[in-house]
Amino acid sequence: MKIKEIFSDWRMIILIVVLLLTVVAIKPTPWKEGIEVVKVNQEELLDQGMGSGEIIKIINGKNIETLEDFSDVVLGEKIDISTDRSNYAYLGNSLNIIVKEVDKSKIKKGLDLAGGTRVLLKPKEKVSDQQMDNLDSIMKTRLDVYGLSDLNIRKANDLSGNKFLLVEISGATQDEVRELIGQQGKFEAKIGEDIVFIGEKKDIKNVCKDDGSCSGVSQCGAVEGNQEQCRFEFRVTLSNEAAKKHAELTGKLEANESNGRYLSKKIDFYLDGELVDSLFIGADLKGVETADILISGPGSGVNRDEALDDALKNMNKLQTILMVGSLPFELEIVKMDSISPRLGLEFFRNIFLVGALAILSVAVVIFIRYRNFKIILPAVITMMSEIFIIVGVAAFIGWRLDLAAIAGILASVGTGVDDQIVITDEVMSGDIAYDWKDKLKKAFFIIFVAYFTTVAAMLPLWNAGAGLVRGFALTTIIGVTIGVFVTRPAFASMIEKLLKN
Structure with a gap:
């Protein structure tokens, strides 16, 4: 009879409805298997159309379900890959693909749990809010064009x-991130000291990318110092103004004295003031308004595979900069952290274990305090419901759960235990001057005062530490709000029905 009374109470109905909505927000799909492609660095796979978001199922006949399976795969002279979209095959003994475990829910794990690189950037000059908005937009576009889709950027x-x-x-590795977002990306093409065009949309109409007919690695060979070097090249299409500038500057040049097929000066490519490469200009281009320009550069390594990878990486970076443009101002890398996916997985497992032990410990303490099993079950149900709902809200708003956010969840659940004890003490007090409703009103007055105090204390943390502890503040505020308006009333309802004589 009491069970029916408990679940028919409007406070429990609200809790059940919120729990169901949480399931919808999280959208768990535990049956999904495989490894998701984050970024493809293998030229042969890029030519065949493999891209981020594909789920790798099989490599060389071996089922791939975890990151360990992917790491332990045995590579031969030929590599066969099956994904949820297509099959790929190429000759080679390297597998240059960045992967992650497939998402089995809408829960977004932060850097501490998923692994990756975190960078805190600061402008080298005083900037306005509008300039920061522009930086935010350009940075997102630059990283997306580069092929890094699993990212989080916030001011x-x-x-x-x-x-x-x-x-x-x-x-992404620290070196990739440092080169890609730590540089302003100011590109200039010069003939002598004169600028022909710059890496902005007003000068460049189109950049060839991911198309083997107009971009790729053209040649590799040995160089001094027991090194291998490969050269990349890709075509860009200039605007009419840039083509006219090219014709104007080349029209002033003479033929090369030692080789009449070329003009007397080269076209030099600079990135952030450093020379990337220099190319001869054909004598037949003298004074010609040409829109198609071939841009090239090197990549080096201790062997051919490393040189090829370096050339592809450098080409991708330069293509990205030319497609997106330079950053509006120079940036300083204040802090950079990198966490491996395996370490993040260990963090997650340890947090889950510690959380379970904490709930068990609280249950034991409550039993020691009240010597009544009727109080333990509602307390545990309330704590677990609160954690589940907080995670659901985070999934709904797209917030990534990192260590700071999980600390906020634990803090809010801790305040919840305090509130449960306040409610239980008031309900079990022997004061006959108050009826049940008066006792609960008295308890909830204390709870609401504590709630507003907690929220007020969290607001200054929103911007503290350059926003690095924002997850703690947010999840704490969400947690105590859910507790006060959803789980605490449900707990009071259960206690009232179970203990009322």
Whole structure:
């Protein structure tokens, strides 16, 4: 009879409805298997059309279900890959693909749990909010064009008013991130000291990318120092103004004295003031308004595979900069952290274990305090419901759960235990001057005062530490709000029905 009374109470009905909505928000799909492609660096696979988001099922006849399966795969002279979209095969003994475990829910794990690289960037000059908005937009576009889709970018301020940009990227090395977002990306093509065109949309109409007919690695060979070097090249299409500038500058040049097939000066390519490459200009291009320009550059390594990978990486970076443009101002890397996916997985397992032990410990303490099993079950149900709903809200709003956010969840659940004890003490008090409703009103007055105090304490943390502890503040506020308006009333309902004589 009491069970029916409990579940027919409007406070329990609200809790059940919220739990069902949480399941919808999280959208669990535990049956999904495979490894998801984050980024493809293998030229043969790029030519065949493999891209990010594909789920790898089989490599060389072996089923791939975990990151360990992917790491332990035995490669031969020929590599066969089956994904959820297509089959791929190529000759080679390397597998240059960045992968992650397939998402089995809408829960987004932060850098601490999923692994990756976190960078805190600060402008080298004083900038406005509008300039930071522009930086945010350009940075997202640059990383997306480069092929890094699993990322999180947000603006942040510290308590001193300094502006920052926090970038979290899965599937990228520190060197890649440092080169890609630590550089302003100011590209210039010069003949002598005169600028022919720059890496902005007003000069460049189109950049050939992911098309083997107009981009790729043209040649590889040995160089001094027991090194291998490969050269990449890709075509860009200039605007009419840039083509006219090219004709104007080449029209002033004479033929090369030692080789009449070329003009007397080369066209030099600079990135952030450093020379990337120099190309001869054909004598037949003298004074000609040509829109198609071939841009090239080197890549090096201790062997041919490393040189090829380096050339592809450099080409991808330069193509990205030319497609997106330079950043509006120079940036300083304030802090950079990198966490491996395996370490993140260990973090997640340890947190789950510690959380379970914490709930068990609280249940034991409550039993020691009240010596009544009727109180333990509602307390455990309330704590677990609260954690589940907080995670569901985070999934719904797209917030990534990192260590700071999980600390906030634990903090909010801790305040929830305090509130449960307040409710239980009031309900079990022997004061006959109050009826049940008065006792609960008295308890909830204390709870609401504590709630507003907690929220007020969390607000300054929103921008503290350049936003690095924002996850703690957010999940704490979400947790105590859910507790006060959903789980605490449900707990009070259960206690009232179970203990009322």
